[in-house]
Amino acid sequence: MKKLIMLLLFAGLGTAFAGVEVHQFEQAEQEQQYNRLIAELRCLVCQNQNLADSNAELAQDLRQEVYEMIQAGASDQEIINFMVVRYGDFVLYRPPFKATTVFLWIGPFIILIAGFVILLVFIRKRRQLGAVELDETEHARARELLNQNNETDSQ
């Protein structure tokens, strides 16, 4: 029974993959370029998937577009420019570094540095407080408390 279920599950897998079109490349570099680009470009319809993962109709069309451009000998940059002109920087999973994306890129480092500064200030303040001096009665009380603890420990 278990085997039958497994078999059915795998049969389903096969048809799911059959939905993704097959592209023929003459050169291995072209295939690598294709796979690299569709992994880097975002699908506009299902926005948290790249073109490679998405089965949306637009993603299929854009894969076809990438394929045809590669066949025509386009470079990575040409294909990326083609997409950015139409859909904006949003299609790129790696956004370019420019005025509108400055905080995106350096924001985390600013927060990290701020965290370190706060930590340093905190540690310094602690250090300035110094060790607390106890007078004779306080020492006696401390000793008493420690002895009490030792007694309960030994029991």
Next chain:
Amino acid sequence: MWRYLAPLGLFIVLVVFLSIGLKLDPREVPSPLINKPAPAFKLPELHQPQQMVSPADFKGKVWLLNVWASWCVSCRAEHPVLNQMARTSQVPILGLNYKDGRDVAQQWLRQRGDPYTVSAFDEDGRAGIDWGVYGVPETFVIDKRGAIRYKHTGPIDQKAVNDKIMPLVRELEKEPA
């Protein structure tokens, strides 16, 4: 005092940012085509295949381009708004029938009314890609010089027409060609 006010201040800043974030629509992708020349295409007319449609036909006019398809569910909600606009205003609307079938598209317009001055038939969606279409329906406003001035992604409603599209069209009509 300070040790209570600081976290409170931080909390308020956080709440403000989060509430702004709640109102933003992550699906709204700013179009890089705004203020750029409208991408050219030459497509067969939906009703008369031997006739060709091109954005250049509208040069010197302020016009709208509406991307639609018979398979697009929210286009149905939008359609009465377009019909109303076609009746009450003089703005030409180019209908870009996106990745559709000729027969079903024609039937769809027969049943629901045809607000389009002219309809282009973009069967393989190439013109759609050039216009950066990713969520049908989409509506563009193009000025007299043929530059895209505004894009609305998703179905337009009467409010969008009254508050944004028509005022912009009136504004653009005052510009020299």
